[in-house]
Amino acid sequence: MAAAIAVALLAAFLTPLLFYLLATRAKNPLPANLPPGSLGLPVIGHSLGLLRAMRSNTGERWLRDRVARYGAVSKLSLFGAPTVFVTGAAANKLVFGSDALAPKQPRCLPLILGRRNILELAGDDWRRVRGAMMQFLKPDTLRRYVGAIDAEVTRHLDAEWSAPAGRRKTVAVLPLMKLLTFDIIATLLFGLERGAVRERLAAAFADMLEGMWSVPLDLPFTTFRKSLRASARARRVLEATLREKKARLERGESSPADDLVTCLASLRGDDGKQLLTDEEIVDNAMVVLVAGHDTSSVLMTFMIRHLADDPDTLAAMVQEHEEIARNKAEGEALTWEDLQSMRFTWRVALETLRMIPPIFGSFRRALEDIEFDGYVIPKGWQVFWASSVTHMDPGVFKDPEKFDPSRFEIPAPPYSFVAFGGGQRLCAGIEFARVETLVTMHHLIRRFRWKLCSRENTFVRDPMPSPLHGLPIELEYIGVASPRKSS
Numbered sequence: 296m297a298a299a300i301a302v303a304l305l306a307a308f309l310t311p312l313l314f315y316l317l318a319t320r321a322k323n324p325l326p327a328n329l330p331p332g333s334l335g336l337p338v339i340g341h342s343l344g345l346l347r348a349m350r351s352n353t354g355e356r357w358l359r360d361r362v363a364r365y366g367a368v369s370k371l372s373l374f375g376a377p378t379v380f381v382t383g384a385a386a387n388k389l390v391f392g393s394d395a396l397a398p399k400q401p402r403c404l405p406l407i408l409g410r411r412n413i414l415e416l417a418g419d420d421w422r423r424v425r426g427a428m429m430q431f432l433k434p435d436t437l438r439r440y441v442g443a444i445d446a447e448v449t450r451h452l453d454a455e456w457s458a459p460a461g462r463r464k465t466v467a468v469l470p471l472m473k474l475l476t477f478d479i480i481a482t483l484l485f486g487l488e489r490g491a492v493r494e495r496l497a498a499a500f501a502d503m504l505e506g507m508w509s510v511p512l513d514l515p516f517t518t519f520r521k522s523l524r525a526s527a528r529a530r531r532v533l534e535a536t537l538r539e540k541k542a543r544l545e546r547g548e549s550s551p552a553d554d555l556v557t558c559l560a561s562l563r564g565d566d567g568k569q570l571l572t573d574e575e576i577v578d579n580a581m582v583v584l585v586a587g588h589d590t591s592s593v594l595m596t597f598m599i600r601h602l603a604d605d606p607d608t609l610a611a612m613v614q615e616h617e618e619i620a621r622n623k624a625e626g627e628a629l630t631w632e633d634l635q636s637m638r639f640t641w642r643v644a645l646e647t648l649r650m651i652p653p654i655f656g657s658f659r660r661a662l663e664d665i666e667f668d669g670y671v672i673p674k675g676w677q678v679f680w681a682s683s684v685t686h687m688d689p690g691v692f693k694d695p696e697k698f699d700p701s702r703f704e705i706p707a708p709p710y711s712f713v714a715f716g717g718g719q720r721l722c723a724g725i726e727f728a729r730v731e732t733l734v735t736m737h738h739l740i741r742r743f744r745w746k747l748c749s750r751e752n753t754f755v756r757d758p759m760p761s762p763l764h765g766l767p768i769e770l771e772y773i774g775v776a777s778p779r780k781s782s
């Protein structure tokens with residue numbers, strides 16, 4: 296019965312789409328010099344093949360096979376739209392630099408995050424929203440929050456990782472890292488204290504994520520419907536938070552530097568009006584929650600996974616962090632200056648991101664016919680970029696399968712390392728991610744050693760890389776940390 300309903304729904308959904316595609320193709324004949332490759336079956340195209348490969352952790356190979364067969368530019372069909380897949384530094388430059396390409400997200404994203412979220416915006420609207428967010432996320436502002444992030448990390452480690460003296464403890468790393476990054480965002484960016492409101496946001500957010508990448512069918516019992524409802528609950532919390540922040544600002548009880556939401560609410564345009572609308576502030580708080588939560592938690596999880604089996608890298612990191620700790624008083628919080636000394640640790644993070652980029656790739660939409668590499672990308676088509684093929688290209692990164700942080704002693708060639716994207720849409724949260732990663736790794740390395748519980752060291756992409764069972768590790772407390780002096 297359920298299967299019959301699903302088939303009927305699918306037919307109802309696909310048939311008009313098929314007619315639409317045939318009609319538009321008849322109206323706009325395709326240019327002759329399209330990239331090589333086939334568009335596959337109508338509508339279904341190559342989506343199932345790619346998704347299956349990602350779930351079995353062969354997504355990178357799936358793309359590499361395409362490149363071996365067709366070259367760095369090829370056509371295919373993904374998620375119901377004709378697509379050109381591009382890879383390599385020149386293609387990345389096009390993706391991140393060309394005004395003829397606009398961002399394009401899966402259809403479910405604006406429905407869940409809100410239509411005024413930065414990922415949907417272009418032109419002046421994008422510049423205004425990005426500029427406002429960077430007021431808080433730029434290094435000059437973030438340097439003031441290192442102590443607060445340090446406090447959040449040590450509190451988290453005390454509560455979730457530590458075991459009674461002499462006892463070993465097993466933890467699953469990924470869920471804990473997600474909890475930590477959620478807590479850091481809730482405190483630092485939303486200024487939400489621990490308690491019922493924050494727990495309501497955490498619960499709504501967890502439900503919302505489940506349907507984030509699902510088929511956007513708003514029908515009873517679909518994951519997407521559940522996600523939409525959870526998104527409405529999360530928005531209600533953020534709207535109430537914004538109202539409270541605005542009231543406090545008006546009463547002179549807070550400062551724009553308190554948190555991202557207060558900062559955005561305080562900004563004024565030339566006309567003296569609030570620079571971002573309330574809707575924009577809430578939509579972009581939702582983006583920050585999603586963009587900043589899964590990505591950094593995945594990075595730290597895979598660093599921990601790698602360090603368990605790489606004693607040389609671990610030893611070099613231990614040395615770096617011991618030197619920093621030597622110059623600090625007992626329990627003293629880290630500072631911005633300390634983070635600048637964590638060069639090796641950040642190179643380990645970059646190498647981890649090169650080999651396992653949390654964001655597999657994403658889409659753009661051609662606003663006009665674009666000529667690239669001797670082919671035409673027709674107006675209206677999707678462009679799909681993926682970081683992994685460039686990251687694993689031996690012509691760019693020698694011995695790409697080897698984990699070698701020293702390769703980042705000099706900057707990678709332009710548009711070759713794209714884990715954070717590139718160009719004007721470069722990740723807005725790089726500095727934030729760098730601060731939370733370095734602070735967390737410092738305290739973990741000073742307190743614990745660990746080994747992997749499972750020898751089956753694989754992961755799947757869903758679409759974020761997720762290690763088997765959340766990466767269970769056995770922790771040994773080495774007891775060098777001491778109670779904090781300041782926060």
Ligand code: HEM
Pocket residue numbers: 413414425582583586587588590591594648653654657658713714715716717719720721722723724725727728
């Ligand atoms: C290891 C951590 C992170 C990685 C690997 C990462 C990766 C990326 C990538 C690849 C993009 C570009 C997507 C595209 O061009 O299609 C992006 C954009 C973005 N990221 Fe991150 N991100 C990370 C952490 C964060 C954090 C912590 C925040 C917020 C605090 C954040 C906020 C954003 C925002 C707002 C954008 C959109 C920028 C724009 O369109 O102008 N990210 N990120």
